[in-house]
Amino acid sequence: MEPSPILRPNRNEKKVTAYSNKGVRQFWLGMGFAGPAVVLLFVFLIMPALLALYYSFTNYYLLTPQLSEFVGFENYQRLAGDTLFLKSLKNTAIFTAIVVPLQTLTALALALLVNQKLKGIKFFRVAFFAPVVTSMVIVSILWTFIYNPDTGLANSILSIVGIGPYQYLMDKDQALYSIIFMSVWQGAGYQMMIFLAGLQDIPDHQYEAASIDGANSWQKLIHITIPGIRNILVFIALVTMIAATKLFIQPFVMTQGGPLDSTKTLVYMVYETGFKFRDVGYSSALAVLFFMIVLVISVVQRKWLRDTSQ
Template sequence: MALLLNKKRKANTFFKVAYFSPVVMSLVVISVLWLYLLNPNEGMINNVLTHIGLSPQPFLTSPDQAIFTIVFVSVWQGAGFQMLIFLAGLQNIPGDVYEAAQLDGMNKWQRFIYITLPLLKPTSIFIFITTLISAFKLLVQPMVMTQGGPVNSTMTVVYYIYQTGFTDRMVGYASSIALLFGTMIGLVTLAQRKLVKEDEGG
């Protein structure tokens, strides 16, 4: 998406807004919207599948499909933010580097492999770590869409902490889990800083 928008086109502003709009929307609203779309009986997605000759899918009511469905919804919601970060990284790459590579006979694929990807390494590390932390903090989507089910297949760490502390009233146990979880996030953050520093030093 970032590579497509990095080229000058008249409709780029429209597509930037379209890609980024799910990021600024409430996660509750997005979750409810996808609940209607993924409804196994009346949802638009299953209606489309039926019209093209495929069988309807259970999606959120299946222990095998529910977590992957929530992952898809989360990716769809966050892709616009990641796209803008990658776009900023692409626009920071000097144009004369590509011009010199083109004069040396590199084709588009070689310029992407040997110039774009290496120069986007700090941006890629940042996106990877922030996305990983966001995945650890996943709460709203399973809470609204599945309540951790079916058969606890979408029970995330944060949602488990919430249920243990606020629903089951086991505050001490929930606090212990939250402390361990915070420590894990801290270690991931330290790892990110180390990777970025090594990249800058190299």
């Protein structure tokens, strides 16, 4: 970045001593390298973040910015009494509370399975990983057809074993769980790969020693495998949890938040209040709250990780 003309004389004055001259040169060299990234991060990340915080205290309406004024905590107070917000919060919480353990354990189980030394095991690794290769939009569209109550694959497969038919996305009590199932199906393979790398780092001699001591498979799992991948386990739980709180694409593509708002999520509401209802102030309050939730999750988990690893 070119320094402004006002600053330039100062820079020349500093040239008097060799020491500060070098310091200034190093500073500008450093800024030359880091500058582009710093400027971009400032304009496209820090500034919008600060603006979100600022807007959350105003009644900024997208079409009439000139009428915007400071309203204090009004937007936040409005949140507390907004039943749609409470429902979105609840849906996001349910999704997260189920997906995190379900997906993490599924991934761990898959990793343990494909870590076996069997012929053709590579095929199964690829099979479990396959859904990851598609995008979330693609699988959401695909599963909307699979979940179709009348002409969907899910009901016709389940009817073979005499279960169903279900309404899936059409039923307010099933829609969120249908999305949960699909999300775990799509994402488990990714975490399986991370677990697999961790499992392969556990030295074989630990298992051999345990076998000599007469340990069975279950004991080996509890006393060698799980402690061996503990850090990865916590890391995956954290990443999955933060990703889960961001749930948006699946309900947007599959249900538009319905039926009866049963799949509305926090991020969905940020989007809807901002871009559909154009209520920038209220949407920003939601966005700030969402940021706080993500922040709390990471701080708590990081602290927990540090405490337990000592």
